Amino acid sequence: MSEDFAPRLLRWFEAHGRHDLPWQHPRTPYRVWLSEVMLQQTQVATVIPYFLCFMEKLQSIKSLAAASEDEVFALWSGLGYYSRARNLHRAAQICVERHGGELADDFEALLALPGIGRSTAGAIAAQAFDRRSAILDGNVKRVLARFHGVSGWPGEAATENRLWQLADAHTPHKRVADYTQAIMDLGATVCTRAKPRCDACPFASDCVAHRDGLTAALPARKPAKARPTRSTVMLVLRDAHGRLLLERRAPTGVWAGLWSLPEAEDEASARGEVAHTHGVDASAIVFRPLPPFVHGFSHYLLDVTPLALDLQPAHSVADAADRRWLHPHEAAALGLPAPVRKLIESLS
Numbered sequence: 001m002s003e004d005f006a007p008r009l010l011r012w013f014e015a016h017g018r019h020d021l022p023w024q025h026p027r028t029p030y031r032v033w034l035s036e037v038m039l040q041q042t043q044v045a046t047v048i049p050y051f052l053c054f055m056e057k058l059q060s061i062k063s064l065a066a067a068s069e070d071e072v073f074a075l076w077s078g079l080g081y082y083s084r085a086r087n088l089h090r091a092a093q094i095c096v097e098r099h100g101g102e103l104a105d106d107f108e109a110l111l112a113l114p115g116i117g118r119s120t121a122g123a124i125a126a127q128a129f130d131r132r133s134a135i136l137d138g139n140v141k142r143v144l145a146r147f148h149g150v151s152g153w154p155g156e157a158a159t160e161n162r163l164w165q166l167a168d169a170h171t172p173h174k175r176v177a178d179y180t181q182a183i184m185d186l187g188a189t190v191c192t193r194a195k196p197r198c199d200a201c202p203f204a205s206d207c208v209a210h211r212d213g214l215t216a217a218l219p220a221r222k223p224a225k226a227r228p229t230r231s232t233v234m235l236v237l238r239d240a241h242g243r244l245l246l247e248r249r250a251p252t253g254v255w256a257g258l259w260s261l262p263e264a265e266d267e268a269s270a271r272g273e274v275a276h277t278h279g280v281d282a283s284a285i286v287f288r289p290l291p292p293f294v295h296g297f298s299h300y301l302l303d304v305t306p307l308a309l310d311l312q313p314a315h316s317v318a319d320a321a322d323r324r325w326l327h328p329h330e331a332a333a334l335g336l337p338a339p340v341r342k343l344i345e346s347l348s
């Protein structure tokens with residue numbers, strides 16, 4: 001264990017860390033929380049414009065709690081991983097119900113909110129409330145696995161526990177907010193996944209991965225596992241005004257609550273579905289195939305066959321709570337799954 005890990009990192013942070021991120025000025029609990037959730041699986045440069053726009057529209061936990069889910073999804077649109085937005089929204093409502101519209105300043109209460117795991121709770125406690133609390137996001141895992149030469153895959157419980165122990169041991173009692181920002185910055189800007197800049201790192205003199213030439217091997221990658229493939233047909237139904245039919249997906253499951261194109265198992269059931277819903281003679285339906293594509297989920301691959309059809313005015317069903325005819329630019333303002341957004345953009 002390197003005793004001076006935190007002081008070295010803090011010295012590096014003073015000269016090279018990021019001090020002008022929008023959520024640092026002012027560093028309120030709501031701003032820190034929103035930034036931490038947006039930064040999960042997303043880089044700082046991508047997050048900044050979304051953060052600014054979100055803060056402009058929903059300036060407090062109370063206004064977030066009072067917003068509609070569609071409004072929140074629209075502000076999140078393009079950031080992906082929409083479950084983060086749904087959890088954020090729900091958590092804001094819980095803050096209003098239980099904590100008077102404030103974010104709880106206690107680690108356990110933070111952890112109890114939807115979408116806040118141990119690392120995010122630690123980051124909020126440290127940065128918003130200056131509580132000594134360790135974090136272990138992807139950047140920190142990489143720095144610690146390399147510095148200490150921890151060889152297992154961080155997704156395994158034993159390796160993760162070891163990394164948590166190290167993260168906790170290094171977390172200082174003073175300047176914990178700066179330390180938390182510093183270790184995230186080091187991972188994001190110096191100890192990067194590919195080609196880390198060890199020559200610019202404050203730990204180069206005693207880092208195990210640097211010493212042993214293991215930076216490419218650590219942290220260990222997830223053992224590869226073949227993903228099964230599922231297939232679906234997406235229907236690009238257009239009315240006489242050039243509007244597309246979108247449907248809101250069920251509140252649970254894949255892409256829960258997002259707007260998407262109608263789907264069917266295969267072309268025959270798509271034909272049956274259109275005939276039934278829109279009152280078209282099935283034998284008169286001739287779909288126009290669009291280029292197929294594959295979308296990768298963490299557990300499976302989705303083989304998508306888009307089929308287009310222009311409907312006559314008499315066959316366009318009316319809008320409903322979970323079904324809308326929208327021009328492509330109107331659809332773009334909704335929360336859409338990333339591949340559906342891409343498909344709609346490719347139509348224009």
Ligand code: SF4
Pocket residue numbers: 143146147190191192196197198199201202203204205207208209210215
């Ligand atoms: S010396 Fe290199 S591998 Fe080690 S922590 Fe620094 S940047 Fe990462």
